Amino acid sequence: MPSEDPPGSFVSGPLLLHEAALFTDLYELTMAAVYFRRHMHEPATFSLFVRRLPPDRAFLIAAGLEDVLEFLRTFRFSQQAIARLRSLSRFQSDFLDFLENLSFTGDVHAMAEGTVLFADEPLLEVTAPMIEAQIMETALINFCHCQMLITSKAVRSVIAARGRPIAEFGLRRTPGTDAGMKSARSAFIAGCELTSNVLAGTEWAIPLTGTMAHSYVTAFPREADAFDAFAESFPDSTVLLLDSYDTIAAARKAVDVARRLAAQGHRLAGVRLDSGDLVTLSRKVRDILDAAGFSDVQVVVSGGLDELAVEQLLSAGAPIDAFGIGTRLNVSADAPYLDMVYKLVSYAGRDVLKLSEGKETWVGSKAVYRRRGSDGRFEGDLLALRDEPVPDGFEKSLLEPVMRAGHLLRPHPPLSQIREHSAAQVASLPEELKKLRAAGEYPVRISGGLRGRQERAKEETERTERA
Amino acid sequence: MPSEDPPGSFVSGPLLLHEAALFTDLYELTMAAVYFRRHMHEPATFSLFVRRLPPDRAFLIAAGLEDVLEFLRTFRFSQQAIARLRSLSRFQSDFLDFLENLSFTGDVHAMAEGTVLFADEPLLEVTAPMIEAQIMETALINFCHCQMLITSKAVRSVIAARGRPIAEFGLRRTPGTDAGMKSARSAFIAGCELTSNVLAGTEWAIPLTGTMAHSYVTAFPREADAFDAFAESFPDSTVLLLDSYDTIAAARKAVDVARRLAAQGHRLAGVRLDSGDLVTLSRKVRDILDAAGFSDVQVVVSGGLDELAVEQLLSAGAPIDAFGIGTRLNVSADAPYLDMVYKLVSYAGRDVLKLSEGKETWVGSKAVYRRRGSDGRFEGDLLALRDEPVPDGFEKSLLEPVMRAGHLLRPHPPLSQIREHSAAQVASLPEELKKLRAAGEYPVRISGGLRGRQERAKEETERTERA
Numbered sequence: 001m002p003s004e005d006p007p008g009s010f011v012s013g014p015l016l017l018h019e020a021a022l023f024t025d026l027y028e029l030t031m032a033a034v035y036f037r038r039h040m041h042e043p044a045t046f047s048l049f050v051r052r053l054p055p056d057r058a059f060l061i062a063a064g065l066e067d068v069l070e071f072l073r074t075f076r077f078s079q080q081a082i083a084r085l086r087s088l089s090r091f092q093s094d095f096l097d098f099l100e101n102l103s104f105t106g107d108v109h110a111m112a113e114g115t116v117l118f119a120d121e122p123l124l125e126v127t128a129p130m131i132e133a134q135i136m137e138t139a140l141i142n143f144c145h146c147q148m149l150i151t152s153k154a155v156r157s158v159i160a161a162r163g164r165p166i167a168e169f170g171l172r173r174t175p176g177t178d179a180g181m182k183s184a185r186s187a188f189i190a191g192c193e194l195t196s197n198v199l200a201g202t203e204w205a206i207p208l209t210g211t212m213a214h215s216y217v218t219a220f221p222r223e224a225d226a227f228d229a230f231a232e233s234f235p236d237s238t239v240l241l242l243d244s245y246d247t248i249a250a251a252r253k254a255v256d257v258a259r260r261l262a263a264q265g266h267r268l269a270g271v272r273l274d275s276g277d278l279v280t281l282s283r284k285v286r287d288i289l290d291a292a293g294f295s296d297v298q299v300v301v302s303g304g305l306d307e308l309a310v311e312q313l314l315s316a317g318a319p320i321d322a323f324g325i326g327t328r329l330n331v332s333a334d335a336p337y338l339d340m341v342y343k344l345v346s347y348a349g350r351d352v353l354k355l356s357e358g359k360e361t362w363v364g365s366k367a368v369y370r371r372r373g374s375d376g377r378f379e380g381d382l383l384a385l386r387d388e389p390v391p392d393g394f395e396k397s398l399l400e401p402v403m404r405a406g407h408l409l410r411p412h413p414p415l416s417q418i419r420e421h422s423a424a425q426v427a428s429l430p431e432e433l434k435k436l437r438a439a440g441e442y443p444v445r446i447s448g449g450l451r452g453r454q455e456r457a458k459e460e461t462e463r464t465e466r467a
Numbered sequence: 468m469p470s471e472d473p474p475g476s477f478v479s480g481p482l483l484l485h486e487a488a489l490f491t492d493l494y495e496l497t498m499a500a501v502y503f504r505r506h507m508h509e510p511a512t513f514s515l516f517v518r519r520l521p522p523d524r525a526f527l528i529a530a531g532l533e534d535v536l537e538f539l540r541t542f543r544f545s546q547q548a549i550a551r552l553r554s555l556s557r558f559q560s561d562f563l564d565f566l567e568n569l570s571f572t573g574d575v576h577a578m579a580e581g582t583v584l585f586a587d588e589p590l591l592e593v594t595a596p597m598i599e600a601q602i603m604e605t606a607l608i609n610f611c612h613c614q615m616l617i618t619s620k621a622v623r624s625v626i627a628a629r630g631r632p633i634a635e636f637g638l639r640r641t642p643g644t645d646a647g648m649k650s651a652r653s654a655f656i657a658g659c660e661l662t663s664n665v666l667a668g669t670e671w672a673i674p675l676t677g678t679m680a681h682s683y684v685t686a687f688p689r690e691a692d693a694f695d696a697f698a699e700s701f702p703d704s705t706v707l708l709l710d711s712y713d714t715i716a717a718a719r720k721a722v723d724v725a726r727r728l729a730a731q732g733h734r735l736a737g738v739r740l741d742s743g744d745l746v747t748l749s750r751k752v753r754d755i756l757d758a759a760g761f762s763d764v765q766v767v768v769s770g771g772l773d774e775l776a777v778e779q780l781l782s783a784g785a786p787i788d789a790f791g792i793g794t795r796l797n798v799s800a801d802a803p804y805l806d807m808v809y810k811l812v813s814y815a816g817r818d819v820l821k822l823s824e825g826k827e828t829w830v831g832s833k834a835v836y837r838r839r840g841s842d843g844r845f846e847g848d849l850l851a852l853r854d855e856p857v858p859d860g861f862e863k864s865l866l867e868p869v870m871r872a873g874h875l876l877r878p879h880p881p882l883s884q885i886r887e888h889s890a891a892q893v894a895s896l897p898e899e900l901k902k903l904r905a906a907g908e909y910p911v912r913i914s915g916g917l918r919g920r921q922e923r924a925k926e927e928t929e930r931t932e933r934a
Contacts, residue, residue: 022666023647024638026676029665031680031683033700034683034696034697034700034701037696040686084665090701146642169492171492171609172604172605172608173804175616175617175642175643175649176613177490178646179642179643179646180643197492198490198552199489210492210493210494210495211497212497212498213494213498213604214811215513215809216498218814219511219597219819230501233500234500234501234557244821244822331642331798331804332803336798336803347686350688355711355713356711356742465716
């Protein structure tokens, strides 16, 4: 057992470092082998972006950059990795020797984590010698896709909860261990206040929450015994789970516990409802607590919730103080993937694009400019070429240099700062875009410069391919 | 950088071993703290099962057991883990000392990976001193949920493809790194033949596939140059991607490549279509290849496919030899989670259950018996108490002892064996259950013994709680 983590392995994975370079699709390496054979080492620029927003999403939140940069910064093919590739008998020795000496020496422009973005806007652009830029594709999409998916889902619950705290509860049904960790981080960025995930909570200082499951209550001969035992051990942080047998009867037992705790100078923190008609039950339980003088005991609900359920509960006036939201948030159940791609947009100074139906992408290194109205709200974006000047009335490009020649240009911002940035960004969105259903469309225009370059690249490609 | 993996860390995660015990919900530990305070160390039995099948699923395939057993076998709270828990200021020192000396000493009964199972049937049951059994909940569900979800999704594409090979292509959009690895393994168990995931392929000897992306084609000034360069480097394994510009024109260039390769004693392996009307394009491309005498060049299709698309393509008579299926398979897009739970079914010799609406679970340690008809097909299952004898006409229980007192009872079966077992299981299913839509329901009966025990436990619980 190692005495400590290999540096970087946790955040970028938790892949083990010496395996990380093999976390890729085989075609990245077969393409690289041909580039190597043909001496194609000129600079290439790739854009990472989402082609189309999923249904009922009018915006996304950027996430995953820290993992991307740590991956690029530490990228190496270890000897073990080379040995595995050699065992495939597909690659020639000189290419494998080349890989063994490869590191990432390129530049990255990126949006800060927590930034609001829209379809076609690059989250990041990588410029590097062709092979270095190409073979990062799989990992970079994997890191950003997962975290943007969950951040962009979780913010919907935060919006629906209208200021009430949300605890991310979904670790058990998040696909795999890494997504479990990234879910806790992503949900926190999006504005969730707590997580049940002990490893994530202690890793990133995300406040932890959790008290008891039904198994706990049923392990005791009597529910009241289970409640008492918990309050004895955790007199200041007990949240009693009420629905193991009869929620209303359990609420009365909760009052008994609250009285005993109060007599000892403590306070019952809350009660939790995890099944049944949550509108009716939360009202009845609230009434029972209030009637006994415990209006400060919180009512927490959970159990298969998502943002639509949260909105319905609050619209119905259910007296709920906090939500525990798990599975459907962590798997982004209504939209379980993003159409995220990493596309070559220039190589060796030539703009490139494919012409596949419905999949045309914008060429060249780009900038994303954003304009605010007099109320401070976002009014519209402009997708432009990076070398176009900042247009009048717009802020500087959201795509900023973050890595040069393989070196980080600044330390990673702390998670709290990313979370604040995300909250400020979401607060600046037009209200229309924050609706959970049938969301409006934010205006993203294309600059004249970019449009011209795109047309020229298209004409050139069509001319060459027709020849 | 470590010179090799810590043992077990890859398969069980790839969480790093010393962190693994913290991969849990906080409430597992708060409950444990109370059990510790109250000296509740009697044996508990927990059942891991799926409460309801998702829409359009008539069966599931068991997966994840190897990870579960490795996790339990190596389970320890490291000193670093204890230090993190201490930093929360929630737990008393004597409890943390207890955790630091804890390992898993219990028994596990489980279904072999690859076994077909249904709602309410335990995938596994854990019997151990209460704390040991309780705190495994989060990790055990996480490991099995992810792998069963993907295995049970992937088999639908295997069925739809009617014997044509499927390559799992979804690494980039699988949530996180661990799910990326587990997806490759799960898809292979389900009958997919290839993966694009280099790390998974080299880890588990899953055949790898992958040739070129659109970025590769567009990096060359002319598509024909891109094709030639690839064929030169990989003369026996080239699959040309045809849809970067004009699929039909590209098919004619593929014929040129095939001719040159043939003249050198090689063979063009295939062509790939990734966009457009795949029925029409596959026919036209097949015709072009056949007319040139290259009927042995395979037509591979990909691009946002799932099992329904595969079925439609083949029903329309599209001449497709192989499929590349990614995102929608790996996230199980139509059913992105399972209602999988880990429920306490007995403690200290007492059957326990909760009475929450719609969430009643079967008490006690159980057996799952299956009966085959004269044609060898599965006819029906019987969920029974473990100590009931095997009923006439049924095979021995699918839940077999796999761990005793914390020790493995047998080595993990090789992946190839799990895959063969899964194929045999699926072949034994009634055809009705293998339909992609509106699937039938498989009969799972409850034994008289179990029903009686359940009724007694319910009466006892109601009597106690009413008292």
